[in-house]
Structures are given as structure tokens and as C-alpha cells.
Amino acid sequence: MPQGAYLANAGGCEDCHTDREHGGRPYAGGRALATPFGTFYSPNITPDPETGIGRWTDEQFLRALRDGVRPDGANYFPVFPYPSFTKITDADARAIKAYLFSLPAARQANRAHDVSFPFSWRFLQYGWKLLFFTPGPFRPAPEHSEAHNRGAYLVTALAHCGECHTPRNWFGATEPNRFLAGNPDGPDGKSVPNITPDRQTGIGSWSEEDITTLLKTGQTPEFDFVGGAMGEVVRNTSRLDELDARAGAPMISGRARSGSCGQSSGVN
Numbered sequence: 001m002p003q004g005a006y007l008a009n010a011g012g013c014e015d016c017h018t019d020r021e022h023g024g025r026p027y028a029g030g031r032a033l034a035t036p037f038g039t040f041y042s043p044n045i046t047p048d049p050e051t052g053i054g055r056w057t058d059e060q061f062l063r064a065l066r067d068g069v070r071p072d073g074a075n076y077f078p079v080f081p082y083p084s085f086t087k088i089t090d091a092d093a094r095a096i097k098a099y100l101f102s103l104p105a106a107r108q109a110n111r112a113h114d115v116s117f118p119f120s121w122r123f124l125q126y127g128w129k130l131l132f133f134t135p136g137p138f139r140p141a142p143e144h145s146e147a148h149n150r151g152a153y154l155v156t157a158l159a160h161c162g163e164c165h166t167p168r169n170w171f172g173a174t175e176p177n178r179f180l181a182g183n184p185d186g187p188d189g190k191s192v193p194n195i196t197p198d199r200q201t202g203i204g205s206w207s208e209e210d211i212t213t214l215l216k217t218g219q220t221p222e223f224d225f226v227g228g229a230m231g232e233v234v235r236n237t238s239r240l241d242e243l244d245a246r247a248g249a250p251m252i253s254g255r256a257r258s259g260s261c262g263q264s265s266g267v268n
């Protein structure tokens with residue numbers, strides 16, 4: 001798999017940007033994303049110059065992921081997980097764009113979001129960002145191993161685990177000090193489990209091997225298979241290479257979360 005394809009897979013870009021339920025073309029958008037604020041429709045991110053992002057420069061693409069800002073200066077809604085993607089490195093973002101631009105263009109106009117007032121007001125996102133958004137790429141912690149940093153990068157940035165597993169406040173922002181603590185109001189109104197190392201409410205009894213097995217196969221230690229939104233995630237994580245599939249586990253299982261580490265890499 002070329003690097004850009006590998007990274008786009010880890011980031012789940014195709015899942016949200018493809019209307020699979022209605023046989024939509026890859027990355028042509030139109031997938032409905034139900035949130036407590038209404039239904040958003042993902043845009044076309046194929047290289048079609050009229051209806052996709054074919055005219056975008058690398059800088060515009062980077063700015064969308066890093067700052068959540070559209071080429072015309074308007075702000076994105078955080079249903080696009082830019083609060084996690086802001087941590088993607090420039091090199092990775094460029095590789096993802098190159099990959100997207102290597103795919104067939106699909107001509108398909110974007111569908112307007114179906115979100116009620118006042119959440120539909122894009123300019124209110126300025127205030128939201130001031131309150132809840134910290135831009136900037138992931139910085140590896142020098143006191144940790146390369147593998148640990150890779151895991152933290154995958155979990156917090158590219159694979160954006162916290163976007164579903166972290167509870168959100170009234171404004172739809174993830175609560176930084178409850179990272180991965182579960183979200184009763186996850187995608188499509190479904191509840192998303194706590195995956196912190198808490199033994200009662202989280203997955204503290206899981207070994208690192210259990211977590212890696214789940215990411216590779218979707219199977220839990222109770223021999224169930226995860227479904228729904230996590231089923232889609234597993235389709236992507238099952239394609240990670242061995243090192244990456246193992247890298248996230250120590251961070252999730254808490255063995256690498258002591259001290260400053262959970263703070264520096266776990267927020268968002």
C-alpha cells in the first residue's frame with residue numbers, strides 16, 4: 001500500500017466520505033452523520049475540480065486538517081474530526097492529499113447539512129474554537145520510546161479514537177480530562193464504551209494482546225465481535241502493519257499513561 005493510502009486508511013477518511021449505504025463512489029461524500037445537533041453530510045473530497053477538492057493547493061488541504069478552516073476562511077464543524085487531525089504531521093497530510101489526488105474524480109455536488117439553529121451557524125464556530133480547540137501537530141515526547149510515540153500519534157491524531165470514545169460537553173467538544181472515558185451519545189446516537197484502564201467501567205482487565213487482537217480482528221476477550229461504528233474502525237485497523245497495530249495498546253491499556261505522559265499525549 002502506498003504511504004498516503006496507508007495513512008488515509010488509518011484515518012478512516014473513506015468511511016465518513018463515502019455514502020456506502022447508497023452505493024456512493026469512494027470519497028465522493030454524501031454520507032449522513034447523525035449528531036445531537038442534527039445531520040451533517042460529508043463533502044466530496046475526490047479531485048473533481050468543480051464538486052470536489054481538485055483545485056485545492058497543499059496549503060489549503062493542510063489548513064483544513066490543521067486549523068479546521070475552509071479555503072474561503074469559514075470554519076468547519078467539529079463533526080469533521082479536525083480537533084484530532086490537527087495533530088497529523090505536515091508530511092502525513094501531504095501524503096494523504098497526494099493519494100486522494102491519485103484517485104478517480106467523482107462529480108457529485110455536496111449536500112447541505114440538516115442542522116438546526118443556532119448550531120447551523122458556521123460563524124459561531126469561531127467562538128467554539130477559541131474555547132475548545134488547540135491547534136498544532138503531534139510532538140513526540142522525548143522521554144518515551146519511538147513505539148510509544150507512534151501509538152500516541154495513532155490514538156490521538158490519525159485514528160482519532162477519542163472522537164468517539166471521549167464524552168462531549170453541551171457544545172459538542174470532547175472533555176479533555178475524560179479522554180476515552182466513553183460517550184453515551186456517540187455516532188448515530190449509540191453509546192460508545194469506556195476504554196480507559198479503569199477496572200470497573202473501562203477495559204482495565206484487558207491485556208495489551210487483547211487490545212491488539214481487537215484492532216486486528218474485531219474480537220473481544222469475551223469472544224464477541226464489535227460492530228457498528230467500531231466495525232468500520234476495525235476494517236481499517238486490521239490493515240495496519242504489525243508495529244502500528246501493537247503501538248496503540250500500551251497507551252490504551254494504561255501501562256504507558258503514568259506521569260506526564262497521559263497529559264501530553266492524551267488530551268483531545
Ligand code: HEC
Nearest residue numbers: 011012013016040041042043045064076077079080081096
Ligand atoms: C467522522 C467523519 C469524518 C472523518 C473520519 C473524516 N472526515 Fe473529512 N469531513 C467530514 C465532514 C462532516 C466534513 C464537512 C465539515 C463541515 O462542513 O464543516 C469534512 C470535511 C473535510 C474536508 C473539507 C472539504 C471541503 O470541501 O471543504 C477535507 C479536505 C476532509 N474532510 C478530509 C478528510 C481526510 C483527509 C480524512 C482522513 C484523514 C477525513 N476527512 C476524515 C467528516 C469526516
Ligand code: HEC
Nearest residue numbers: 159160161164191192193195214220226227228229230233
Ligand atoms: C467512529 C467511532 C469510533 C472510533 C473512531 C473508535 N471507536 Fe472503538 N468503539 C466504538 C463503538 C461504537 C464501540 C462499541 C462496539 C460494539 O459494542 O459492538 C467501540 C468499542 C471499542 C472497544 C471494545 C470495548 C469493550 O468494552 O468491548 C475497544 C477496545 C475500542 N473500541 C478501541 C478503540 C480504539 C483503540 C480506537 C482508535 C484506533 C477506536 N476504538 C476508535 C466506536 C469507535
